[in-house]
Amino acid sequence: MQPFTRVVGPAAPLLRQNVDTDLIIRIEPLTQLKPSELGPHAFEQIRYRPDGSDDPDFVLNRPQFRGAPILIAGRNFGCGSSREGAVWALMSAGLRCVIAESFGDIFFANCFQNGMLPIALPGATVERLAALAADGAPFDVDLVGKVVRAPGGETVPFDVDAQRREALLEGLDEIGRTRKRDAEIAAWQAQDRTARPWIWQLAS
Amino acid sequence: MGLTQLDKVWAEHVAADLGDGWSLLHIDRHLLHDLSGTGGLEEIAERGLSVRNPELCFATPDHAVSSAPGRTGETFAPGARLHAGLRDLSAASGLHYFGLGQMGQGIVHVMGPELGITLPGVTLVCGDSHTCTHGGLGALAFGIGSSEVAHVLATQTLRQRKPKTMRVSFEGAIPTGVMPKDMILHLIGTLGAAAGTGYAVEYAGSAIRALGIEGRLTICNLSIELGAKMGFVAPDDTTFAFVEGRRFAPKGAMFERAVAHWRTLPSDPDAVFDREVTIDMASVSPTITWGTSPEHAIAVDGIIPDPGTAPDPDRRAAWRSALDYMGLEPGRPLAGTKVDWVFIGSCTNSRMSDLRDAARLARGRHVAAGVTAWVVPGSEAVKREAEAEGLDAVFREAGFEWREPGCSMCVAANGERVPPGARSVSTSNRNFVGRQGPGARTHLASPAMAVAAAVTGAITDVRRL
Numbered sequence: 001m002q003p004f005t006r007v008v009g010p011a012a013p014l015l016r017q018n019v020d021t022d023l024i025i026r027i028e029p030l031t032q033l034k035p036s037e038l039g040p041h042a043f044e045q046i047r048y049r050p051d052g053s054d055d056p057d058f059v060l061n062r063p064q065f066r067g068a069p070i071l072i073a074g075r076n077f078g079c080g081s082s083r084e085g086a087v088w089a090l091m092s093a094g095l096r097c098v099i100a101e102s103f104g105d106i107f108f109a110n111c112f113q114n115g116m117l118p119i120a121l122p123g124a125t126v127e128r129l130a131a132l133a134a135d136g137a138p139f140d141v142d143l144v145g146k147v148v149r150a151p152g153g154e155t156v157p158f159d160v161d162a163q164r165r166e167a168l169l170e171g172l173d174e175i176g177r178t179r180k181r182d183a184e185i186a187a188w189q190a191q192d193r194t195a196r197p198w199i200w201q202l203a204s
Numbered sequence: 205m206g207l208t209q210l211d212k213v214w215a216e217h218v219a220a221d222l223g224d225g226w227s228l229l230h231i232d233r234h235l236l237h238d239l240s241g242t243g244g245l246e247e248i249a250e251r252g253l254s255v256r257n258p259e260l261c262f263a264t265p266d267h268a269v270s271s272a273p274g275r276t277g278e279t280f281a282p283g284a285r286l287h288a289g290l291r292d293l294s295a296a297s298g299l300h301y302f303g304l305g306q307m308g309q310g311i312v313h314v315m316g317p318e319l320g321i322t323l324p325g326v327t328l329v330c331g332d333s334h335t336c337t338h339g340g341l342g343a344l345a346f347g348i349g350s351s352e353v354a355h356v357l358a359t360q361t362l363r364q365r366k367p368k369t370m371r372v373s374f375e376g377a378i379p380t381g382v383m384p385k386d387m388i389l390h391l392i393g394t395l396g397a398a399a400g401t402g403y404a405v406e407y408a409g410s411a412i413r414a415l416g417i418e419g420r421l422t423i424c425n426l427s428i429e430l431g432a433k434m435g436f437v438a439p440d441d442t443t444f445a446f447v448e449g450r451r452f453a454p455k456g457a458m459f460e461r462a463v464a465h466w467r468t469l470p471s472d473p474d475a476v477f478d479r480e481v482t483i484d485m486a487s488v489s490p491t492i493t494w495g496t497s498p499e500h501a502i503a504v505d506g507i508i509p510d511p512g513t514a515p516d517p518d519r520r521a522a523w524r525s526a527l528d529y530m531g532l533e534p535g536r537p538l539a540g541t542k543v544d545w546v547f548i549g550s551c552t553n554s555r556m557s558d559l560r561d562a563a564r565l566a567r568g569r570h571v572a573a574g575v576t577a578w579v580v581p582g583s584e585a586v587k588r589e590a591e592a593e594g595l596d597a598v599f600r601e602a603g604f605e606w607r608e609p610g611c612s613m614c615v616a617a618n619g620e621r622v623p624p625g626a627r628s629v630s631t632s633n634r635n636f637v638g639r640q641g642p643g644a645r646t647h648l649a650s651p652a653m654a655v656a657a658a659v660t661g662a663i664t665d666v667r668r669l
Binding site for chain 2: 015016020022023026027028031045046074079080081082083084085087102103105110113114161162163174175178179181184185192196197198199200
């Protein structure tokens, strides 16, 4: 996994609530494209005009936010479908960090699997940061110090789960770590075969 | 203090304590479909890993396969690679696979319960957010992303933190015309689409106890639309009667032993929940969505809300944007709005009880001029049983198309789309922008309300049909 330590750059405000993962990436590109190819399809339903040209009103199309690595989003960002392609599409579009009041649970977990940092902050703080972001001045998101430095000098600390932070900083491979515990898994399964044999003795 | 069902099932599945509140949770049942399942199998193959417990994995194609009569895995050409990948990698890994036309094939969340794969008290996952459906049988079931699918395939475990608990009690007699779908849409409309974030929801109360298993599956299916990645109902005699005799369920003395264990799982009477909500069934009407989030749900005889009356600026903006996308005017009745498409299907409402509800209303009526109406059974078994009862003939005579099992127009991953700008009443679970196709305008409702819309050509209160 790609490590995450620090990201510096413009933060694009998209304060629409309940942005679902279907809106982030429609399912059809996911049946056809590799994760790294999804960027042009991120937010495609609100990003392009009917003729396919960029909608100048969409935040990531504004000159100061093209290529922005940070998104400041509305409440319940990433709700809905479990599609990890939502994270892949955002990353393929150049994003590495999303700041919002809250996130869909599955999307939130998927971020950490891919080196994307989701930061949950109180709604009023998110709104204040969005106001400071408007001209495209760079933010500094520092996972080592667990702090967002906004343009103008305001510093906002954030919480992140300790194990998830370590995994992001080191780019740790979760499957590899769990496989080192295979003896514990085998021991659990051995006792469960006795305790709940119906789990294991599948009829048919 | 007593334990909740979540406490009990969780504790039973901790293979290792990872510290800081993290558990290595054993996964008893893993369902795979042709999108995330194929991807997960490819990923572990690329890494040179094998499936750790193929006997606990069950695969079937549902997302990217056509639902056209006579379909094969190649009918929807862009899905052919995914279909073949799931079939071939399942065979190579030795996991259970149910192919097109075989008993067992269907939407993963219809397949699991009907085959007895889903049991009370199991941990069950799938790379699909509607995995919460299986909670209807008392399973601890939740959707996961592709990376986690690969993790489960390789280790049969997941690294998880225990969620908070919310109990939602539906109390009172179920009013005439009100279906399980109405109950859960009403709840989401009342609490909002993020109310369940971070929670496991336990559905309780006299109205839940009165429901059959299929109704409970429908309720649990929409837990994720409340924001909760898992939702469940305590197992009871209704549950055990449903499970008994199913293909992969324990048999004979083993079944009795399992039931004895399952009876210990419900939350203790003195268990304390992080949040408690009670819904008075007298307040629940046939319910339908007007906007682009499942929380945009109102009684079918209600008025399209005015953004000017929204409780906060965020919702004012969201309502405006939703009304614009949906082509609706605030302040007018929602009933009477003209409809172009009707879709009866999806992991929410494609089981026998749903099709019987729909057929009862469709019998002797006809789909209105200008409306295209589909019925997509949830599984091969549902299809065959419905045909044995003659329901397919009822639908056909009423002007509905009777199709092959799969996700179809709920998620439009297989090219089956509602056209841009067209208005659809759908028994599925998501009315998101573009969900049923770019520009499609989706209203979520029960199978009964879907039939009412199909035969009248407009959103219609099923109680007036």
